[in-house]
Amino acid sequence: MQEKLHEEINAFPTAKLSIEHVCKDFTTSSGPVRALDDVSLNINEGEFVCFVGPSGCGKSTLLNIIAGLEKPDSGMALIDGTPITGPGRDRMVMFQEHALFPWLDVIGNVMFGLKQKPNLTDKERLEVAKYYLFLVKMDRFAHSNIHELSGGMRQRVALARSLAPNPKILLMDEPFSALDAMTRERLYGDIQDVWEKRRKTIIFVTHNVREAVCLGNRVVLFSPHPGRIREQFPVSLPRPRNINNHDLADLSQEITSALKGYTAAESD
Amino acid sequence: MKRLTNSVCFFALLILAWAILTGDFAFLGMPESLWSPYVLPPPSTVAQYLWDNTANGKIPLSMLITLRRLLIGYLIGLILGVPLGMLAARFRCVNDTLGMLALGLQALPSVCWVPLACIWFGQTEAALLFVVIMGTLWSVLLSTQNGMKNVPPIYARAARTMGSGPLHTLIFVTLPASAPFVVSGMKQGWAFAWRSLMAAEIYVSVVSGFGIGQYLHYGRELQRMYQVIGVMFIIIAVGLLADKILFSPAEAWLHRRWGTGKE
CATH class of the missing domain: 1.20.5 (Single alpha-helices involved in coiled-coils or other helix-helix interfaces)
Structure with a gap:
């Protein structure tokens, strides 16, 4: 059993993604809205990519398409060359609100996805779940109820829950937007740490440019109406990065003014 | 303290x-x-009545008969009500038909079914069960539907990304997520079942078993108000005990887990 556990925890699956000419429309009360307009993008194995843009720019829609929760109207998303047709265990999503299940305790939540992973005994699953709780520093709270946790702790548990089935790709949809600044800063450090330890491909959606620069290897800038990728910025600052670092601030400044340019042109 | x-x-x-x-x-x-004891008997005669008839086994036997009716009717109501409520939450056409029917019939005190039940089933156990089921079913159905509709969609989305299919999501996500509503519906259903059974037993004499409500009825016929009041105490006690034994633990668990509610 110990060996199998080792095997499970020491496997570092990762995948590359390609988005090819994806379009997606939504019908709203004021007519159709083009959420994604001919979006193409390649993401390498083990890359940490941040999608940035104002609301309505389609960044969350693209994330949902990659997750398999939504289907593109045309074009396709491929994982390691295979088209994505629905949700799958190779891609886990961490949502913006805490989507933890209040009827389960902390460990129960982490076990939820694991229970649906075949080839493991329940005992092994429990050990795996404990490992991931330890990784996000929540092992002391395994039997706490969700409502007893702070916002930051909840998002740590949500992170453990999405890491536990050992997906190739981790999709994070504005996971820290509801947290206070102090908690967020601590989580920036932790998420970089997890990325280095688990070597996953991570796509991180945010509207906070600083956050994106702090976390990503690459920042992909979206603009709305219609949702398009405007520009991409590689970020080669040394890790672990601190959000208050000067170089980081300079780069975010640059990206923010680019963003402003696109949205100003849009509103004219 | x-x-x-x-x-x-x-x-x-x-x-x-x-x-x-x-x-x-x-x-x-x-x-x-x-007052005359026919108007308001003293507590001593009520206690005497309860003591004697418990000792000679009449009250325990009738309680057994009554509780059996209550449990069977209630369980049938639950077994029908929960899945139908789930269907009504899931499918609009079920909501527009059965859901509306439930809404209408819930407003009808189930004792109103007694005359029809007697014609349809005769003075039998089936008539009493029918009345109990009519009391339970609709409120359980409606609260299950309401509970399922109030589940945040993000739970189902999260479950889907973790590999849950539609049936797995229904059983392991939507149903537990609506548990607070379902349990309060079950509690209300229980209260309705209990009231409707008492009304039916007072109203209908059934030869297959002499229930607690029938003791109340004969207490009235024989002008034994001590019997009427004694039986009233038993009815109150059963209602309270059911609440404490069946529902309080479940509600306490829900409150602890969800972090909702009292104290």
Whole structure:
């Protein structure tokens, strides 16, 4: 059993993604809205990519398409060359609100996805779940109820829950937007740490440019109406990065003014 | 502790007042009863009645008969109500048909079914069960539907990304997520079932078993008000016990887990 556990925890699956000419429309009360307009993008194995843009720019829609929760109207998303047709265990999503299940305790939540992973005994699953709780520093709270946790702790548990089935790709949809600044800063450090330890491909959606620069290897800038990728910025600052670092601030400044340019042109 | 003392004192005083006014302490030189025992019997005769009929087995037997009817009817109501409520939450056409029917019939006190039930089923167990089911079914159905509709969609989305299919999501996500609503519906259903069964038993005599409500009915026929009041106490006690034994633990668990509610 110990060996199998080792095997499970020491496997570092990762995948590359390609988005090819994806379009997606939504019908709203004021007519159709083009959420994604001919979006193409390649993401390498083990890359940490941040999608940035104002609301309505389609960044969350693209994330949902990659997750398999939504289907593109045309074009396709491929994982390691295979088209994505629905949700799958190779891609886990961490949502913006805490989507933890209040009827389960902390460990129960982490076990939820694991229970649906075949080839493991329940005992092994429990050990795996404990490992991931330890990784996000929540092992002391395994039997706490969700409502007893702070916002930051909840998002740590949500992170453990999405890491536990050992997906190739981790999709994070504005996971820290509801947290206070102090908690967020601590989580920036932790998420970089997890990325280095688990070597996953991570796509991180945010509207906070600083956050994106702090976390990503690459920042992909979206603009709305219609949702398009405007520009991409590689970020080669040394890790672990601190959000208050000067170089980081300079780069975010640059990206923010680019963003402003696109949205100003849009509103004219 | 203080709150418990308050409650105990309150009820002790209430019974004491009743005893004094109905002449239970006349032997101590206190006044005789203000009313005839046919209007308001003293607590001593009520207690005597309860004691004698518990000792001779009549009350336990009738409670067994009544509780059996209640449980069977209630369980049938649950078994029908929960899945139908789930269907009504899931499919609009079920909501527009069965959901509307449930809404209408929930407004109807189920004792109104008694005349029809007697015509359809005769004076049988089936007639009583039917009335109990009519009392339970609709409120369970409606609260299950309401609970499922109030589940945040993000739970189902999260479950889907973790590999849950539609059935797995329904059983392991939507149903537990609506548990607070379902349990309060079950509790309301229980209260309705209990009330409707008492009404039906008072109303209909069934030869297959002499239920507790029928004792109340014959107490009235024979002008034995001590029997009527004794049976009323039993009805209250059963209702309270069911609440404490069946529902309080479940509700306490829900409150602890969800972090909702009282104290």
